[in-house]
Amino acid sequence: PHLREDNLSxxxxxxxxxxxxxxxxxxxxxxxxxxxxxxxxxQGVLNFEKGFKPQETDIILASFPKSxxxxxxxxxxxxxxxxxxxxxxxxxxxxxxxxxxxxGIVPFFEFNLYLKSSTPDLTKxxxxxxxxxxxxxxxxxxxxxxxxxxxxYVCRNVKDVFVSLWYFRCAHLEKEVDMKSLFESLCEGxxxxxxxxxxxxxxxxxxxxxxxxxxxxxxEEMKSExxxxxxxxxxxxGCPFTEEEEEDGSxxxxxxxxxxxxxxxMEVNNSGKTFNTVPYFTFFRKGEVGxxxxxxxxxxxxxxxxxxxxxxxxxxLKF
Ligand code: A3P
Numbered sequence: 001p002h003l004r005e006d007n008l009s010x011x012x013x014x015x016x017x018x019x020x021x022x023x024x025x026x027x028x029x030x031x032x033x034x035x036x037x038x039x040x041x042x043q044g045v046l047n048f049e050k051g052f053k054p055q056e057t058d059i060i061l062a063s064f065p066k067s068x069x070x071x072x073x074x075x076x077x078x079x080x081x082x083x084x085x086x087x088x089x090x091x092x093x094x095x096x097x098x099x100x101x102x103x104g105i106v107p108f109f110e111f112n113l114y115l116k117s118s119t120p121d122l123t124k125x126x127x128x129x130x131x132x133x134x135x136x137x138x139x140x141x142x143x144x145x146x147x148x149x150x151x152x153y154v155c156r157n158v159k160d161v162f163v164s165l166w167y168f169r170c171a172h173l174e175k176e177v178d179m180k181s182l183f184e185s186l187c188e189g190x191x192x193x194x195x196x197x198x199x200x201x202x203x204x205x206x207x208x209x210x211x212x213x214x215x216x217x218x219x220e221e222m223k224s225e226x227x228x229x230x231x232x233x234x235x236x237x238g239c240p241f242t243e244e245e246e247e248d249g250s251x252x253x254x255x256x257x258x259x260x261x262x263x264x265x266m267e268v269n270n271s272g273k274t275f276n277t278v279p280y281f282t283f284f285r286k287g288e289v290g291x292x293x294x295x296x297x298x299x300x301x302x303x304x305x306x307x308x309x310x311x312x313x314x315x316x317l318k319f
Pocket of ligand 1: 063064065066067068069070071074160163164165167258259260261263283284285286287288291
């Protein structure tokens with residue numbers, strides 16, 4: 001559905017006709033404010049820009065697709081849920097992560113909330129409202145203006161993002177997608193929410209400018225030192241672990257609750273589907289660092305490494 005053009009407003013159709021466009025094996029892409037979108041997603045972005053009114057306490061979880069979005073959502077949900085659970089509810093109550101997939105609990109602005117309207121009903125969200133997006137920071141910040149709301153960005157090694165995206169596309173389209181052409185689009189920067197490096201750099205620079213507003217996290221660090229990263233996330237979100245919690249193993253409980261093994265085994269994640277009919281189970285695969293070694297040729301590795309090195313040069317961002 002995010003590829004359809006029949007949902008577009010007349011205003012968007014006019015805008016689209018003036019935008020640079022391209023095509024990948026899925027459909028048309030339009031470049032808006034430096035970022036490529038499929039038509040319906042662009043409509044969602046435009047609706048968001050028109051209608052979203054940030055609140056000071058809002059939290060936005062941002063990422064390039066396949067960088068660890070689902071995991072970051074689960075951790076954030078679990079961190080806030082523990083505050084509610086400390087003195088009230090009984091053990092029989094289902095944890096939100098057992099009743100819904102993280103994407104059902106933390107919706108995307110452009111795919112869900114603002115897909116069809118610039119004035120969605122957001123009254124069901126209580127403070128702090130937690131939303132998510134794949135928009136780059138240069139676009140997001142225009143709408144947030146001077147709002148002090150918090151943004152967490154999760155970044156992942158481009159080669160693992162690529163492999164994850166390839167598997168996701170194959171699962172989504174139910175056919176084997178040509179890996180070479182997906183790779184070429186990635187290298188050219190053309191693809192949904194691309195260029196990848198502009199995306200990462202927009203949040204990286206934003207986090208250097210204002211570390212209180214943007215927390216820059218890395219999938220690889222979340223894998224290698226999950227407890228430390230979960231504590232870092234909790235502190236940034238304003239709900240740090242107490243000494244007592246640290247002693248009673250609360251950090252590890254959250255890490256375990258949100259582990260790929262645990263989440264992917266839950267009934268809810270094996271039956272449901274997202275907004276655009278993507279089955280929830282496709283968000284969980286291997287969750288490893290370096291899976292690209294099983295898929296990329298040395299030439300492919302070299303090519304993308306050189307591009308990223310060149311693009312990140314001088315930014316202070318290591319890859
Ligand atoms: P792989 O395809 O490499 O396994 P996103 O959530 O941004 O769509 O990213 C999906 C990637 O994150 C997939 O990577 C998926 O397996 C991994 N993932 C999903 N849930 C995870 C979790 N709880 N812990 C670690 N990785 C997770």
